[in-house]
Amino acid sequence: MSPHTTPTISVNAELGDRFDEILTPEALHFLARLHAQFAGRRQERLNDRMLRRKSIENGRDLRFLPETASVRENTEWRVAGAGPGLEDRRVEITGPTDRKMTINALNSGARAWLADLEDATSPTWSNVIGGQVNLFDAIRGQVDYTSDDGRQYRVETDQTPTIIMRPRGWHLVEKHLAFTDRAGHRRAASASLTDFGLYFFHNAQALIETGRGPYFYLPKLENHLEARLWDDVFTFSENAIGIPHGTIRATILIETIPAAFEMDEILYELRDHAAGLNAGRWDYIFSLIKNYRDRGRSFVLPDRDQITMTVPFMRAYTELLVQTCHKRGAYAIGGMSAFIPNRRDPEVTERALAKVADDKRREAGDGFDGTWVAHPGLIDTARAEFDAVLGDRPNQLERTRPEVEVTAAQLVDLSSLEPRVTDAGVRSNVSIALRYIESWLRGVGAAALDNLMEDAATAEISRSQLWQWIHQGIVTEQGTRITREHVGHLLHEVLREQDRSLSDRFDDAENIVRMVALEDDFPTFLTIPAYAHYLVDQPSARESKAQMAAA
CATH class of the missing domain: 3.20.20.360 (Malate synthase, domain 3)
Structure with missing residues (x-):
């Protein structure tokens, strides 16, 4: 290809209703x-x-x-x-x-x-x-x-x-x-x-x-x-x-x-x-x-x-x-x-x-x-x-x-903050990370969880704390050592407690939690691997119900 190719933006996806009004030739040129x-x-x-x-x-x-x-x-x-x-x-x-x-x-x-x-x-x-x-x-x-x-x-x-x-x-x-x-x-x-x-x-x-x-x-x-x-x-x-x-x-x-x-x-x-x-x-x-x-x-x-x-x-x-x-x-x-x-x-x-x-x-x-x-x-x-x-x-x-x-x-002084980690706090982080990511994978980025409107920042805190607690060998106030195995067990428990449907994304969400919280590597943002490998457009709620009924 010529070294003097004109820079372009091309669309690699199907166009939905009225997408052509946004992705105009003039807008793509800009x-x-x-x-x-x-x-x-x-x-x-x-x-x-x-x-x-x-x-x-x-x-x-x-x-x-x-x-x-x-x-x-x-x-x-x-x-x-x-x-x-x-x-x-x-x-x-x-x-x-x-x-x-x-x-x-x-x-x-x-x-x-x-x-x-x-x-x-x-x-x-x-x-x-x-x-x-x-x-x-x-x-x-x-x-x-x-x-x-x-x-x-x-x-x-x-x-x-x-x-x-x-x-x-x-x-x-x-x-x-x-x-x-x-x-x-x-x-x-x-x-x-x-x-x-x-x-x-x-x-x-x-x-x-x-x-x-x-x-x-x-x-x-x-x-x-x-x-x-x-x-x-x-x-x-x-x-x-x-x-x-x-x-x-x-x-x-x-x-x-x-x-x-x-x-x-x-x-x-x-x-x-x-x-x-x-x-x-x-x-x-x-x-x-x-x-x-x-x-x-x-x-x-x-x-x-x-x-x-x-x-x-x-x-x-x-x-x-x-x-x-x-x-x-x-x-x-x-x-x-x-x-x-x-x-x-x-x-x-x-x-x-x-x-x-x-x-x-x-x-x-x-x-x-x-x-x-x-x-x-x-x-x-x-x-x-x-x-x-x-x-x-x-x-x-x-x-x-x-x-x-x-x-x-003072901006990084945590000395006066007692690092009280509890069994309930660990379980809460597992639950929030799993349920938010599942919602995100279904295309819902503002998720109502436990009377709070949560976004990606909540899941990031939850999974990053789990990663840090594991790698720093933290023991909870109840005497539980936080390990990969323990968090993995909690993840399995929380997953079993969810109301499942044919259209949910909990299995994929579990894979992402394991990737971003339980591996040695620490992805800088959980949304990067989740977007690259797991996020796809989902059918509408009406279509999902029809598919479930047919199944």
Whole structure:
């Protein structure tokens, strides 16, 4: 093949209903341009991640970078800040982009909707492109839905939340699209560039015309060079369609432990496009376990339900985040509350809502400008706590928190956290990992488990704790040594307890849990092998029932 081949994106899958409206020749050409410009740099950044993880594994501690001290010490620079429609972010609802969730989010009364193509979406081909169709319709006020039982769902308010789309992270690929570069090399497309590119190409101008704009949440960043890459993607894309520089706004999730040491630098690289930072607390815990899993028992965490936002290392991280944001004119957005109100058990709901209120009261009191909830039933509770602090103000950027002083050691200091591991905690991790992965394999990335709306971060914490407990030879408070054999036995027990059907994916889910929690190798994300080897589009619920009846 000629060394001067024109870069292309080709589709390696069947087109579903209305997919041709998203995968147009013009949109694919734009994706090809993005990949030609940035695919090589993406791979460089992923290589850097691998080297940093190896460095930490070998005993080198994370630190604030001496070479970027001037960025941190310069008190003059500020970020672009809130774009139109992002001025007040006191409560944001999160969720996947399936048709029904899209309508529920738009009707929710939240200030913003994190339309999630990442951890809350199982990236089947139908979910990825179907989600783009749903967002396309939502932006144009033409989204509705009819359920299998004939019920009609439609947007019933003019005061819809501002949409902030979260693309998949740099580490993921989209195997249904192939990029052929100038040298003729063919490889899977970047999931990040795919999600961003299709959404931006089709919707940027329409969003501007509604008085808002193309806004994004950026997941899983680990350093300021990854932020620089995103900033260059944004500038290239703005130029490509002829909109002003800085029209795009991004909120960056600080959900990896390396990123916590470079918050100033990340904002600086994205300063013309940055709106704020978010405390992505569950992925942050997973990142700490992943990076320090081989560093001895001093880095072993207790049962997941004991890791609250008030423990010292989490407290240090969130305090630093608020201070960094407000020093730079960026919004600080708090963490997720994932409880699902239970109509059948009002007492459970009352206790859970009290915990949600406590959590949001702490965030508002600490200076956060907004927060996340996963269910519409939590919005009033969260809003009340932020209303009590903010009043009529859209934010509290004036609270620069000069009293906060956080050292590098404090961000990874677990010394005051007693590593209490219990038999119940081990079993819970096995159960959550198995049941979430099974749901994910069926195409459901936001899974209702034990009165919580769980996404991939929960399964990552669960399986990474199991791996670490096994490799550190942890013994539970009840005297049980955590071994591969013990966890494997629990996995078999939990599997037997599930209600099985002909269309479930529990057998595949068990294989994945064994792969990502019980092997010597530690996959950096469980979704990488699961996506490559196990995830396929599933028949609709109606088709599944028909197949079961025929069987």
